[in-house]
Each structure stands twice: as structure tokens, then as C-alpha cells.
Amino acid sequence: MSLAHALLDVRPLRSSPAFRRLLIGRTVSLLGSFMTTVTVMFQVWDTTRSTAWSGAVGLAQALPMAAFGLFAGAWVDRADRRRVYLLATVGQAVCSLLLAVQGFDGHVPVAVLLALVAAQSSFGALGAPAAGVFVPRLLPKEQVAAGLALNQITGQAMMLLGPAVAGVLLGRLGIGTCYLLDSLSFGLSFYGAFGLPALPPEGERSRPGLRGVLDGLRFLTGHRAVRGALLTDLAATVLSFPVSLFPLVNAERFGGDPGTLGLFLSALAVGGLLASAFSGAVTRLGRPGPVMLCASAGWGAALVLFGLTTGPWTGLGLLTLAGAADTLAVVSRSTIVQTRTPDALLGRVTAAEQIVGQAGPNLGNLRGGLVAGWTSGATALVSGGLLCLAAVAAGGGYGRGLNLLSPSRHHSSTAGHEP
Missing domain, CATH: 1.20.1250.20 (MFS general substrate transporter like domains)
Structure with a gap:
């Protein structure tokens, strides 16, 4: 290549x-x-x-x-x-x-x-x-x-x-x-x-109010690949989002140096930038489902190793890998949502994706803080990463959808539930 x-x-x-x-x-x-x-x-x-x-x-x-x-x-x-x-x-x-x-x-x-x-x-x-x-x-x-x-x-x-x-x-x-x-x-x-030209929905328009919302939720629960993508992302962030743990882990393992703490936060973003810059092979592959599962597993594994490491530079490298994996998972999730959702439902499904993207990290920070309060920052990181890996393993079964998914498989604008 x-x-x-x-x-x-x-x-x-x-x-x-x-x-x-x-x-x-x-x-x-x-x-x-x-x-x-x-x-x-x-x-x-x-x-x-x-x-x-x-x-x-x-x-x-x-x-x-x-x-x-x-x-x-x-x-x-x-x-x-x-x-x-x-x-x-x-x-x-x-x-x-x-x-x-x-x-x-x-x-x-x-x-x-x-x-x-x-x-x-x-x-x-x-x-x-x-x-x-x-x-x-x-x-x-x-x-x-x-x-x-x-x-x-x-x-x-x-x-x-x-x-x-x-x-x-x-x-x-x-x-x-x-x-x-x-x-x-x-x-x-x-x-x-x-x-831009006018962009009305292609296909049947949403019903007003709560009925339209329920129609969108029925599609989400019935479409294996889209449901699997959102659940995998939500599980990965709720179970293992690490940011709230950084100050504690920094104090426990790295002497509480504020400079190290700032680098922890930057390392995730740097990893994301690097993954995006070298994403061509992944986006051209046309297999967002397996890529998302592998990237989510990489996120969990990197956080397990980060929780076990005692070296600051090794820790920064692992967080960079975690940031790269997270970016690939997000791109793959959005690709699944936007190529497998009928246009007439895309507004509602995108809204659900946005809610998952907002709620998951916030709940993950809360989970991490509670577990760390009962145990330690390292324990919260390791347990969260292992739970993420378990959720990804289960996520492979949400979908044959996620495992087999290729965006080249066409969907019609009137598609309902995927068998």
C-alpha cells in the first residue's frame, strides 16, 4: 500500500x-x-x-x-x-x-x-x-x-x-x-x-411531534447495524471514558505534575489528528463495521495498558493510541449511520447519534469517578478498559450487521428494519 x-x-x-x-x-x-x-x-x-x-x-x-x-x-x-x-x-x-x-x-x-x-x-x-x-x-x-x-x-x-x-x-x-x-x-x-439547493427529505416525511420521534426510535431498535454502531460507541464511552480520572492517576502515578496532566489531555487529541491524517486506507476500505469494532477494542486495550503503566512517556504514547482509535471509531460510526439510514429518517438518527456522543463521555466520566472513589484511579481505568473489550466482543453479535457491513450495500429511501 x-x-x-x-x-x-x-x-x-x-x-x-x-x-x-x-x-x-x-x-x-x-x-x-x-x-x-x-x-x-x-x-x-x-x-x-x-x-x-x-x-x-x-x-x-x-x-x-x-x-x-x-x-x-x-x-x-x-x-x-x-x-x-x-x-x-x-x-x-x-x-x-x-x-x-x-x-x-x-x-x-x-x-x-x-x-x-x-x-x-x-x-x-x-x-x-x-x-x-x-x-x-x-x-x-x-x-x-x-x-x-x-x-x-x-x-x-x-x-x-x-x-x-x-x-x-x-x-x-x-x-x-x-x-x-x-x-x-x-x-x-x-x-x-x-x-446549497433545497434539501427536503427523500421519501416519506416524518410525522409531527412524538409520533415522528417514535418512528425514529423504531428504526433504531430494528436496524441491526445502526443499532449496533450506536450501542458499541455508547458502551465504549460509558464504560471506559478516562478524562475525569486523569488528575487522580497523575497524582497516584506521576507525582501530580500539572505539565503531565496537560499532556494527557493533549495526547488524545494528537492521536485523533494523526489517525485522521492517515485515515485514507480505512475510509477507502469500505468496511466501517469491522473497523469500528477493531478501533473500539483498541481504545479499551490502550486504556487498560495506560492504567497499568508507571512511565509517563509510555502513558502518553498509549493515550495517543487511544485517541487514534477513538477517532477511527467515530468516523466509522458516522459512516454506518449516514450510509445505512434512509434519508427520510436521517435527521432523527443523526440526533440520536449526537445524544450518544454527548451523553456517553459525561456518563463515562461519572462512572470513572465513582469507581475511583471506591478503589483507585488505576483500577477504574483497567476495569473500564476490560469492560469496554467485553462490550465490543458482545457488539460483534449486534451485527452480523457490524461485522459484515459494507457501505457499498445500497439502501432504499423507504427501507425499514434490516432482517
């Missing part, structure tokens, strides 16, 4: 100008969003000096996604997805602008700040399922995985860059300017989607 074949597949950038514009707009908008995440945390802590209020920031971001996500997906499956995405983008920009206003004012109660964060997250819960149809509608089916890998690598890069930029700007220009820059970043995201 040549090096060119292994590198990130950039064919979508050449074959679809519309996808290219969307990717540029999404990347700039993500940079602004990560800046806002850091700025909100800084402002809340600076205002309250309370860990409880700081924890409430994550709650304000996660609750709207969990509460409105599936209903937003049902609406998306009844409407022009392009128009819904534009509406959501404008809503998020307005929320960022209001955050900037209160940031320049400097005397707004923290509850108002969190209400604006929750409102912005609500618009994000609407925009995410709408955006979920763009890649499979704009790219040939054999390039969907490559398009998702491009989304992943730009997201990882902005996750590294955004907090660093925010740290510099907060010290020099203040919190209001950071929020203002985020609001302006949505302009490019809006531009990227504005030139």
Missing part, C-alpha cells in the same frame, strides 16, 4: 465545491465555538469562584441536546434541511452576540449567562441533525467516509487551536471580544450552506 493511499482522502474537496464551502465554514465556526466554551468557563469561574457553577456550564450545554434532540430531528425530517440549518446558524450567532453584549457589560448574573449558553445549545441541537444529511447528499456514496474524516480532522484541529487562541485573546482583548469573534464566525458557516 502506497503512502498516498494511506493519507487522508481529499477527493471530496475536489469533487464537491459545495462540500468544500461547508467544510471551510464549519471549521471557522468550530474555532469560534471552542473559543466560546473556554470563555464561558473562564467567565463563570471568575465571577463565582464556584466549582458548582462551573459544573453547571456542562449541564447547560448538554441538557438541551438531550431534551430537544430527537424532536428537533423529527422536525428536520419534515422540512428543508438547508433552511433549518440556516435558521439554527442565525440563532447561534444571535446568542453569541448577546453573550458578547453581556461580556462587555460585565455585570450580568451568572444565571443569565448560562441561559444564553443553553439557548445556543438548543439551536445547536436543531442544526446538528440538519447538517447530518449534507455529507451523504453532496458526495458520492464511496466518498462519504472520506468526507466524515475531513470533518473529523478539522474538528480535532480546532479543538486544539480554539482554547489556545481563546487564552491569548482573553488576556489581551477581554471576554466580550471572544464572544463577538464567535458570532462573526457563524457568518462563514451561513455562507457555506446558503448556496
Whole structure:
């Protein structure tokens, strides 16, 4: 296999100008969003000096996604997805602008700040399922995985860059300017989607309200491959997500050095970037199910070994491997969802995928913290990784679906449950 074949597949950038514009707009908008995440945390802590209020920031971001996500997906499956995405983008920009206003004012109660964060997250819960149809509608089916890998690598890069930029700007220009820059970043995201054609659902439109949500849940429970992909991802993150354990493991094994702790967090992102950069062989393979199972097993195994190691550099290497495995699992999961879900249901299924992506790590951090409180950080890591491996082994049976899945197997827009 040549090096060119292994590198990130950039064919979508050449074959679809519309996808290219969307990717540029999404990347700039993500940079602004990560800046806002850091700025909100800084402002809340600076205002309250309370860990409880700081924890409430994550709650304000996660609750709207969990509460409105599936209903937003049902609406998306009844409407022009392009128009819904534009509406959501404008809503998020307005929320960022209001955050900037209160940031320049400097005397707004923290509850108002969190209400604006929750409102912005609500618009994000609407925009995410709408955006979920763009890649499979704009790219040939054999390039969907490559398009998702491009989304992943730009997201990882902005996750590294955004907090660093925010740290510099907060010290020099203040919190209001950071929020203002985020609001302006949505302009490019809006531009990227504005030139798209109308994208109504292909096939039968969603029924309104709860009935539409239940139709989506029936598809999820009845389609072996999609169900298996989401359950495997949820099990891997709930059982073994390690971030909440890093401070304790750092104190137990590596002397509590804050520099080492920061490197632990960076190592996961670096692994993700490397995996995305060399994802071409995987995305061209056309076998997302086996890739997801192997990547999820690699994630669990790397965390078991990280829990056992006593050397900081070995630990960083293992976390880099874990980050790479996680990225490949995410790309494969999204490929399964977007190539095996009928277009008429894709908004609801994408919303469920977003909820899994939000809830899994949060629940995993909670599980890890509880187990570590009863035992130790290393025990929580090792037990979580072993449970992840057991779940992946069971996940191979969710699917012949996952084991045999190839995106070249066509689905019709009216497909129901997979036998």
C-alpha cells in the first residue's frame, strides 16, 4: 500500500465545491465555538469562584441536546434541511452576540449567562441533525467516509487551536471580544450552506411531534447495524471514558505534575489528528463495521495498558493510541449511520447519534469517578478498559450487521428494519 493511499482522502474537496464551502465554514465556526466554551468557563469561574457553577456550564450545554434532540430531528425530517440549518446558524450567532453584549457589560448574573449558553445549545441541537444529511447528499456514496474524516480532522484541529487562541485573546482583548469573534464566525458557516439547493427529505416525511420521534426510535431498535454502531460507541464511552480520572492517576502515578496532566489531555487529541491524517486506507476500505469494532477494542486495550503503566512517556504514547482509535471509531460510526439510514429518517438518527456522543463521555466520566472513589484511579481505568473489550466482543453479535457491513450495500429511501 502506497503512502498516498494511506493519507487522508481529499477527493471530496475536489469533487464537491459545495462540500468544500461547508467544510471551510464549519471549521471557522468550530474555532469560534471552542473559543466560546473556554470563555464561558473562564467567565463563570471568575465571577463565582464556584466549582458548582462551573459544573453547571456542562449541564447547560448538554441538557438541551438531550431534551430537544430527537424532536428537533423529527422536525428536520419534515422540512428543508438547508433552511433549518440556516435558521439554527442565525440563532447561534444571535446568542453569541448577546453573550458578547453581556461580556462587555460585565455585570450580568451568572444565571443569565448560562441561559444564553443553553439557548445556543438548543439551536445547536436543531442544526446538528440538519447538517447530518449534507455529507451523504453532496458526495458520492464511496466518498462519504472520506468526507466524515475531513470533518473529523478539522474538528480535532480546532479543538486544539480554539482554547489556545481563546487564552491569548482573553488576556489581551477581554471576554466580550471572544464572544463577538464567535458570532462573526457563524457568518462563514451561513455562507457555506446558503448556496446549497433545497434539501427536503427523500421519501416519506416524518410525522409531527412524538409520533415522528417514535418512528425514529423504531428504526433504531430494528436496524441491526445502526443499532449496533450506536450501542458499541455508547458502551465504549460509558464504560471506559478516562478524562475525569486523569488528575487522580497523575497524582497516584506521576507525582501530580500539572505539565503531565496537560499532556494527557493533549495526547488524545494528537492521536485523533494523526489517525485522521492517515485515515485514507480505512475510509477507502469500505468496511466501517469491522473497523469500528477493531478501533473500539483498541481504545479499551490502550486504556487498560495506560492504567497499568508507571512511565509517563509510555502513558502518553498509549493515550495517543487511544485517541487514534477513538477517532477511527467515530468516523466509522458516522459512516454506518449516514450510509445505512434512509434519508427520510436521517435527521432523527443523526440526533440520536449526537445524544450518544454527548451523553456517553459525561456518563463515562461519572462512572470513572465513582469507581475511583471506591478503589483507585488505576483500577477504574483497567476495569473500564476490560469492560469496554467485553462490550465490543458482545457488539460483534449486534451485527452480523457490524461485522459484515459494507457501505457499498445500497439502501432504499423507504427501507425499514434490516432482517
